[in-house]
Amino acid sequence: MAAGTDRPRDRFYNNSKVRSIVWQAVLIICVVGVAWLLARTTAENLARARIASGFGFWNVTAGFDISQTLIEYSASASTFGRAFWVGLLNTLLVAVIGIVGATVLGFLIGIARLSNNWLVARLSTAYVELVRNLPLLLQLLFWYNAVLKTLPDIRDSLHLPLGGFLNNRGLFLPAPVGEGVGVLVWAMLAGIAGAIAVLMMWRRRPHQVRLALAPVALLLPPVAAWFLYGEPTAVEYPELGRFNIRGGIEVLPEFVALTTGLIVYTSAFVAEVVRAGLTAVPKGQVEAAASLGLRRGAALRLIVVPQAMRVIIPPLTNQYLNLTKNSSLAVAIGYPDLVQVFAGTVLNITGQAVEIVIITMGVYLVISLMTSMAMNLYDARLAMTERR
Structure with a gap:
């Protein structure tokens, strides 16, 4: 072979791009192998312990109460999902x-x-x-x-x-009660988001203009919801009993x-x-x-x-x-x-610890x-x- 020419093996080791691809491929193979080994070992251990696997529990009735719920929930009717x-x-x-x-x-x-x-x-x-x-x-x-x-x-x-x-x-x-409560809450959230958007995103506008428009953006959605639904809510006051308090909205001490x-x-x-x-x-x-x-x-x-x-x-x-x-x-x-x-x-x-975690x-x-x-x-x- 003529002097000054590289052998194919030398060209391979001296090519940084090829070496990078090879090492990345080796790393991917190792990661996939370790993940497969962990998954296989976990499945075998679960089967040996007779623990069910999968996500079938998602639609099973829960059967327990939750002290604070922002959506409808019932221990006897709601699921784990x-x-x-x-x-x-x-x-x-x-x-x-x-x-x-x-x-x-x-x-x-x-x-x-x-x-x-x-x-x-x-x-x-x-x-x-x-x-x-x-x-x-x-x-x-x-x-x-x-x-x-x-x-x-x-x-x-x-x-x-x-x-x-x-x-x-x-x-x-x-607490406000009635059919229009949900609409009013979403309208208030939309107003808050609109006011933030006016203050933070309209930077090309003068400062005084943004300060003037922010209250409008804040109040417009709730006022519009109020007029569209009339007076959508009534007020339910909490009543003090001997052992508990009924009605109103409860803010938990844990929260x-x-x-x-x-x-x-x-x-x-x-x-x-x-x-x-x-x-x-x-x-x-x-x-x-x-x-x-x-x-x-x-x-x-x-x-x-x-x-x-x-x-x-x-x-x-x-x-x-x-x-x-x-x-x-x-x-x-x-x-x-x-x-x-x-x-x-x-x-x-x-x-079912694996799925839930x-x-x-x-x-x-x-x-x-x-x-x-x-x-x-x-x-x-x-x-x-x-x-x-």
Whole structure:
């Protein structure tokens, strides 16, 4: 063979693209082999233990009650699949309320940490250092056992304005009833979404225009639903009995303890994220705003925070994901979330751990991916706005 020419074997080893394809193929074969081995071993173990496999349990009657349900549910008529949806909606309710509450409280505390007021800055710092260094589980137990369970019992319920009651079994409030309740609730949610869209997406519009249009977007859907359905609701007031309270809407102490604990705990981390984002903005921006005559609050709202959001969003997304996953600690205080209802009660009754655990993990994975996608889209929109 002539000097300077490579043999076929040499050409193969020196081609980085070919080596990359070969190693990826080997890795895929190994992963598939391990997955197949695990699936086969699991199936053999289940068969040896005489444990049923498959998803036939989904349509079997559940036979157990759930303390909080956002959709219709009956222990004698609903299935395990229905119980799954009840637990999922309870988890999503806690996650949404927790994210909103932690964001608002975290932004306020993060801004307060940079305040020129010595007392406000030190109190905010103490809040962050205290809350984020205590385990979340202990905080949930504190809110549930040390705060809410010390309230009076039903006989000594605290009477609230507008006909409400507060005791160690929960908060009881007047509730709207009637055929138009569902339509009104969806209209209110649509109004909230419309107001957020006006404030966040119409950045080309002047600030005053967006502030003027946001209340219109917020009130238009509920007002339209009210006029289309007439007066769609009546009010049902809770009635205090000897051993229980009938009527109205009941807010479980487990729900209050879980949402409060998640908001307080996560807001401490959000505050640090916000503080880091604000300090990342060059001081010259603040000085330029002051030279233009803007007050500190206006400069913070119009100049500093919009620039800091590019730094804040990625770690803020992580906190949202952590809050959603931390909601699974609800099992410690008995709140009927997805883990407590589906991966707890349903698993214990059916014994089909593999299917139920896989479904539960898949749900949390989907929720996390959707949250990340929404935050990434918002981050990309901010980047496009800055380039303009």
